[in-house]
Structures are given as C-alpha cells and as structure tokens.
Amino acid sequence: MSDGERCYGRGDLAGAVDRYQRACALVQDAIHTEPWDADNAQQLGSMLYTLGEWLLQAEDYPAAVDALVAAEAAYERLGDPPGQLVADVVIRRARAHAAAGQPLSAIAEAQQAVTTCLALTAEHADPEDMIPAARVVALAAQVQLSIGGDPDVAVSAADWALRQYLAAFRRGGQFALPAVHAPAVRAAAATAFIVHAAAGRSELAQTARWFFTVAGGGPLPGGDLVERVAERQPTLAQALGVAGRPELADRLTAPATEVRILVPAMRCSPQLAPAYAKIMGDLLIAAPTWDELLFGLEAHALFAAASQQRVPTMRYQFGEFGLHWAAAVVNFGQRHAENDNVPAALDAAAWLSGIIGQLAPHAMAHPQVRFNALSLSQWQHGLYTAVGDTAAAAQVAAVITTLEAMPGS
Numbered sequence: 001m002s003d004g005e006r007c008y009g010r011g012d013l014a015g016a017v018d019r020y021q022r023a024c025a026l027v028q029d030a031i032h033t034e035p036w037d038a039d040n041a042q043q044l045g046s047m048l049y050t051l052g053e054w055l056l057q058a059e060d061y062p063a064a065v066d067a068l069v070a071a072e073a074a075y076e077r078l079g080d081p082p083g084q085l086v087a088d089v090v091i092r093r094a095r096a097h098a099a100a101g102q103p104l105s106a107i108a109e110a111q112q113a114v115t116t117c118l119a120l121t122a123e124h125a126d127p128e129d130m131i132p133a134a135r136v137v138a139l140a141a142q143v144q145l146s147i148g149g150d151p152d153v154a155v156s157a158a159d160w161a162l163r164q165y166l167a168a169f170r171r172g173g174q175f176a177l178p179a180v181h182a183p184a185v186r187a188a189a190a191t192a193f194i195v196h197a198a199a200g201r202s203e204l205a206q207t208a209r210w211f212f213t214v215a216g217g218g219p220l221p222g223g224d225l226v227e228r229v230a231e232r233q234p235t236l237a238q239a240l241g242v243a244g245r246p247e248l249a250d251r252l253t254a255p256a257t258e259v260r261i262l263v264p265a266m267r268c269s270p271q272l273a274p275a276y277a278k279i280m281g282d283l284l285i286a287a288p289t290w291d292e293l294l295f296g297l298e299a300h301a302l303f304a305a306a307s308q309q310r311v312p313t314m315r316y317q318f319g320e321f322g323l324h325w326a327a328a329v330v331n332f333g334q335r336h337a338e339n340d341n342v343p344a345a346l347d348a349a350a351w352l353s354g355i356i357g358q359l360a361p362h363a364m365a366h367p368q369v370r371f372n373a374l375s376l377s378q379w380q381h382g383l384y385t386a387v388g389d390t391a392a393a394a395q396v397a398a399v400i401t402t403l404e405a406m407p408g409s
C-alpha cells in the first residue's frame with residue numbers, strides 16, 4: 001500500500017492527494033526517461049485515475065478533470081489503449097463536470113463513455129462480463145439526471161445497469177452484490193427511484209428502493225428532487241409534443257420502460273445526428289424555459305456525438321452545422337447566465353472556443369459565418385470580462401481582432 005493510499009484509508013484526503021500528485025510526477029519523469037516502457041504508462045494512467053476520484057471527492061473539480069485528461073493520455077501512450085479503462089476515465093470525468101455545474105461537458109463525456117463500453121460488449125456476453133459496462137452506464141444515468149437531461153433516458157440507463165447487476169450477481173433467490181459494486185448500484189437505484197416516483201410508476205420506484213437498500217444505501221433522495229423532476233425536468237417526448245412535433249418523438253424517443261435509449265447519442269445513427277440536432281436548435285427558440293434548456297442540451301449532445309464519430313458532414317458542411325451547434329450552445333449559456341448559473345455559462349463559452357476555431361476557415365470565405373462567429377466571440381468576451389477571467393478575455397479578444405481583420409469585414 002502506498003503512502004497516498006494509507007492517508008486515504010485513515011481519512012486524510014488532502015494528504016492522499018498531495019502524496020499521489022508527487023508520486024505521479026515521479027512516474028512522469030520515468031516515462032520521459034524510458035518512453036518505451038509501457039508499464040510506466042499503465043501505472044501512470046491508473047494512478048491519475050485514482051487521483052481524479054480523490055480530487056472529485058475533495059471538490060477540486062478543475063484539478064480532477066485535468067488529472068483524468070492526463071490519465072486518458074497516459075493510456076493512449078500504450079498504442080492500443082484498453083477501451084474499458086478509457087471509458088472508466090471518461091465517465092469519471094463526466095461526473096467531475098456534472099459536479100462542477102458544467103452540463104454540456106458532462107453530457108458529451110457521459111455518452112462517449114457509454115457508447116465506448118457498449119461497443120466493447122459482445123451481444124451474448126456472460127452476465128459478469130457486462131459489469132464494466134453496467135458500472136459506466138449506472139454513473140451515466142446519475143450524471144444525466146443531475147444536469148437536467150431527459151429523465152426517460154436517465155432512468156433507462158439506470159434500469160439497464162440494474163438489470164445487468166441482477167443478472168450477474170443473483171445466486172438462487174439472493175442478490176449477492178460484492179461491496180466494490182455497491183456505489184454504482186446505489187447511483188443507478190437512486191436515479192431510478194427519483195424518475196419513476198416523479199412519473200407515478202410506484203411499483204418500479206419500490207423496486208429501485210429495494211436495490212438501493214440492498215446496496216447499503218441510507219435514506220433515499222428526498223421528495224424535493226422527485227418534485228423537481230416532475231415539474232421542471234421534461235422528457236424529450238413531452239417537449240416535442242408541446243412543440244407540435246410528435247413525429248419526431250416517434251423517431252427519437254422511446255418509453256422509459258423499454259430501456260432502449262441510454263444516452264442521447266443512441267437516439268439515431270451518427271450520420272443523422274447533425275440534421276436532428278439542427279431541428280432541436282430550431283425548436284428551442286419558441287420553447288418554454290425548461291423545454292428550451294432540454295432542446296439545447298440535446299442539440300449539443302447530438303452534435304458532439306457526430307463530431308466524436310467523425311461524421312463527414314461535421315467536416316465538409318461545418319460552415320452550416322457548426323453555426324447551428326454554436327447557436328444552441330450560446331443560447332444554453334445565455335439562459336444560464338441570466339439565472340446566475342456562471343459555471344454552466346462558462347462551460348458553454350469553453351465549447352464555443354472550439355466551435356469557433358473550426359468555423360475560422362469558413363469565416364474567411366463566407367461573410368455570414370464571419371458575422372456570426374464575431375457575435376459569438378463578443379458574447380464570450382463579455383462573459384469572461386464580467387467574471388474577471390482576464391486571460392480568457394484576452395484570448396477571445398485576439399480572436400475578435402482576427403475576425404475583424406478578415407477581408408470583407
């Protein structure tokens with residue numbers, strides 16, 4: 001057992017973080033000295049993964065994200081990184097983003113983790129072989145509900161994970177859950193209880209309560225969370241119905257009890273995602289507040305999924321789809337800024353930097369793209385200035401200067 005682990009075992013979280021950070025630095029030095037040694041990269045990835053969890057528990061979310069980005073990079077040094085290990089890193093990063101109040105980053109990471117681990121799962125795998133995926137999906141369910149995502153999708157993910165755990169660890173009439181899996185089961189069970197209770201599915205809510213109890217949970221989340229989901233967290237099917245687009249609900253949603261759509265990226269094929277994301281972005285303009293936020297989150301999730309999957313239209317038609325992506329993101333950020341939700345607004349601003357960067361070649365050739373990119377950058381600059389982030393404001397100011405200097409501006 002390392003010094004860091006001993007500190008953690010006796011409840012000294014700050015000491016554990018400090019010792020693990022120093023240990024990671026030593027392993028990084030070893031990698032620079034012997035870059036061909038795969039064992040060093042494997043060890044560093046594992047240590048940074050643990051460090052990310054401890055930083056998350058310490059509520060140092062930026063440092064947790066940085067550690068987990070570095071963990072993924074360490075695994076990538078292996079040449080052919082173990083997909084499940086990367087999925088575990090990414091879902092932990094999604095949890096850090098969610099805890100930090102960054103919904104756009106959280107949903108993108110959560111669905112990337114889920115789609116990665118499901119792609120690794122054989123169609124008729126042994127039940128215990130499904131547990132790594134079940135862990136990721138359980139945590140993705142928790143993330144999605146906490147950031148205001150579609151409750152139907154969150155509870156589908158939760159119920160899918162619980163079914164996998166039950167299939168793997170049911171021994172006769174007993175559910176013999178190993179302690180190491182209890183946190184993920186509690187996360188899924190709490191999510192399932194909240195959503196099923198909010199939807200009036202009392203029998204399913206009681207089943208979720210049983211899972212939570214068996215996994216060693218204390219009191220379940222209170223009625224305030226159930227009420228919030230019932231009153232302020234619409235499903236996408238409900239929002240599309242209000243928008244007068246029931247045919248889209250038929251194509252893009254499924255009843256929660258079907259346990260079929262576990263993340264937004266599973267609503268359609270990656271090739272169709274940009275077109276449906278554009279529609280979501282169009283619908284948010286006239287939507288009620290909570291529907292507007294959901295449409296924005298869903299549009300971003302579909303655009304992000306298409307980008308992660310390198311869908312050709314996200315490269316060759318980015319002048320069109322990139323603008324729609326940016327419009328959904330800036331709207332999401334503006335609504336949160338208006339409600340003093342600064343972390344979510346800054347998350348939107350960070351995503352805009354990447355999108356605007358990809359729009360730059362199109363901005364040189366198309367005045368409308370340039371005008372829109374300039375408007376987006378000015379919103380970013382105003383936000384960074386308002387929160388006192390002078391470094392970020394200066395970076396955006398340089399982008400504004402470049403856009404204004406383009407011919408035809």
